[in-house]
Amino acid sequence: MRPQLIRLYFGLVALALSPGAPPAMAMELSAPTANAMAQAASPQAIAEYRRKLKEYQAARGAFEAEAGAYWASISEKRKGRNAKRRDRQTIALDDYVLTQPPVYTGPKRPVDPAPEPEEEKPPRERKAIPVIADLLQAAGEQFQFAPQRPASEMEFKRAYARVALASGLTREQAVRVYAFETGGIGNYDVQAGIEYGGRRAISTAMGYNQLLTTNSVELMAEQGHELIKELTAKAANLTGPARKAMDHKLAVLKKMVAFTRTVPDEWAAHEKLANTPQGWAVHAMVLDIDVGPLLQTHKLLTSVIFARAKGYNRPLTAAELEMMNLTGDGTGLDMVTMPQAMREQVPTSNFFQRGGYERNPVAIRHNTVAKLLAITDERMDSNSTKPGAKELAAAF
Secondary structure, X not given: OOOOOOOHHHHHHOOOOHHHOOOOOOOOOOHHHHHHHHHHOOHHHHHHHHHHHHHHHHHHHHHHHHHHHHHHHHHHHHHHHHHHHHOOOOOOHHHOOOOOOOOOOOOOOOOOOOOOXXXXXXXXXXXXOOOHHHHHHHHHHHHOOOOOOOOOHHHHHXXXXXXXXXXXXXXXXXXXXXXXXXXXXXXXXXXXXXXXXXXXXXXXXEXXXXXXXXXXXXXXXXXXXXXXXXXXXXHHOOOHHHHHHHHHHHHHHHHHHXXXXXXXXXXXXXXXXXXXXXXXXXXXXXXXXXXXXXXXXXXXXXXXXXXXXXXOOOOOOHHHHHHHHHHOHHXXXXXXXXXXXXXXXXXXXXXXXXXXXXXXXXXHHOOEHHHHHHHHHHHHHHHOOOHHHHHHHHHO
């Protein structure tokens, strides 16, 4: 099952400009520096620091009380909306918090002129994020398989277009979501952080719709029967070496599906599998010319199906589909089904946890549902004119 908000941070980062990024954390003082400062601090400086610290603590305490109450009301309203949906009741404007989150405007925490010296700590090790080479190695070692890569980028785009159209997605949906997710220039193997000349992956998000390793594991578990059905039909029309290669791919696919179904159908359980070598191998299928387009399509198709199952039969705009793709189907549909008049009044904070909201300058700047959808559409418009988006549009 897809979680709410799991990808919202990474998706909205694509909208953010560097001036809106959160400030870097202050560096900790080294022990020698702290000792020097402590020796140099005068009694007057220490007294002034304590006065300012008291003022800061009072202001910060008042703010935290206000913010705590605000975010508690966000949580309660969300629970209320969920209950009303279960009872098939209409969601009204007063089912949302209609004020913006409080913003701290008090004094900054003062710098201690006589800090206690701290032991120097070794730098924290970063968790390694697998890149394509790691995925391919895992596929070979765990399943004795190498994804069949396309002969060209255009070949993959054409394969994706065929699958997307056959599944009921429109050209506009596919192209505009691609434009948003990849900037309009991403290849089938583009990975978050490495695109645009970047040197270090920031997540495992990959491909036209930026699937995470957990997305691949989850889609394999939930849609594996459809993937096997598609490849079985394709194999029936092949002969010779091509048939033999497809049969091997099918056998590997069945093993992968079985692996992803060894845990409950829950995001947390799938995430644990995704962080194993076998999970990396599953994610490598995003690169395969036969399976990759199916995975990318089902990433969007599950949202369309979810909306229909909830009684929402109007075609989703690309921006609406992207909101569901980013935030999870339940949260996204909450925004999608909202009348325009409500969209213009409901703050985006209603769809976040506090920590996630405060790390998203775009959600803060474009602070209503209408504004968030508008900036998403604006970015889609801009990126749809770029070479990759034009190529994908031509493939339909």
